[in-house]
Amino acid sequence: MMVRGADHSARALRLMIRDLARGRQGVAESEDLKVRPLETPGPGVRVGDGSALIHGARPWQGAYTQSNIGDAVVAVEPTGPFARTDLIVLRIEDPEWEGERDPCTQEIGYFHVVKGVAHDASAVPEGMTGVALARVALPRNTAAITADVITDLRQIANPRTDRILRTVHPRKTEEVPGKHGQWAAWPKEAAWDLDVPAWATTATIVVTLSGLRAEAGPVYAELRTRLGERAAKPTVVDDDGTTTRRSSATLADTLAVPPAYRGTRQHLSVEINQNDKYGDGNLTVAKGTTVTLDVAFTEGPA
Structure with a gap:
């Protein structure tokens, strides 16, 4: 192929x-290729548009590569007196390696049901060339497949990641604003407008505040990040000191990116909720404080 043009095996x-593909599938x-119930639930599922990369089972x-355009309906046999778990698979039967399909008249790539697998099965049987798309857990005496019995098993062959790093150095002292016991944006400089990739499904957000200053008594506060309208889980700063001191806090969480956020610009900020019940000290950012933002947008099945 490298020296004779199209003349290759x-x-x-x-x-x-x-x-x-670097070993991935x-x-x-x-x-791509998401498995859903039929529009009117019945003894089958539909597999959506998309394409996939499948590695051969043998060395x-x-x-x-395989592509599907439009919904493909895959029949699933109803159960009798016993429950059953099936796998919905995109299978390859290359007659050079397995099966007896004729590539001139038959598709060597097709959607296939592997019946009666383990309840937690997530991969095609050993020796089969294919990728698992979904697991269907059918109760006994069931013909109509609904969304609640379908488990998505898809993996992205080469997921995209977009990482963003930002740093902020407050130039003046800034105390916690507003009334204690309520969430407020703080510090003011810890706020960014980020372009969310159109393919992103998750955002892993890490914000580190180094050199926080506490003084005039004990401090108890919760800190969190907020992306658009989605708030992350809080981190606690609990300091029982009485003199002026410095500390650090790391805020971290992974948020699902809603479809409406993809391909848009969203505001990311740090918020604080200081509680005077456990201390009446002052928490501030000041000269010597550093705020570091590390965001990784990642692509995954949606």
Whole structure:
């Protein structure tokens, strides 16, 4: 293929795909090949648009790419007196390696149901070339498949990540604003407008406040981040000292990115809620305080 143009073997192309994929397999993007119930629940599911990368089950078999346009309906056999768990799989049957499909007249890539797997199965049976898309846990005497019995098993072959780092150095002393016992944005400089990637499904946010200053008595406060309207879990600053002292706090959480946020600009800020019940000291940022923001937007199944 490298020296004779298009004159190459199918295996050479599969091995090239394997190398370009760097050993990973799965769907291409977050919405690809999602398994859902039929529009009117019945004995089957539908698999949505998308594409996937599938590695061969045998050494040096290479990798395959497959695409689906529109919903594909996959029949699932109803259960009888016993419950059953099935896997919905995008399977490859390359006659060079397994099966007897004729590539001239039959699709070698197709949606397949692996019946009667373990209740926690998440991968295709050993020796089968394919990727698991969903697990369907059918109760006994059931024909209609609903969303609550479908578990999404998709993984993205090469998920995208966009990491953002910012630093802030407050230039003047700033006490906690507003009435204690209520959430307020603080410090003012710890606020950023971020462009959320159109493909992002999660945001891992870490904010470190180094050199916080406490004085005039004990301090008890909660600190958290807020992305748009989504608040992260709080971190507590609990200091029983009485003299002027410095401390650090790390705020960290992973938030799901709502579809409405994707491809938009959202405001990220730090908030504080100081409680006078456990101390009446003052918590401030001042010269010598550093605020560091580290955000990683990541792509995952949605």
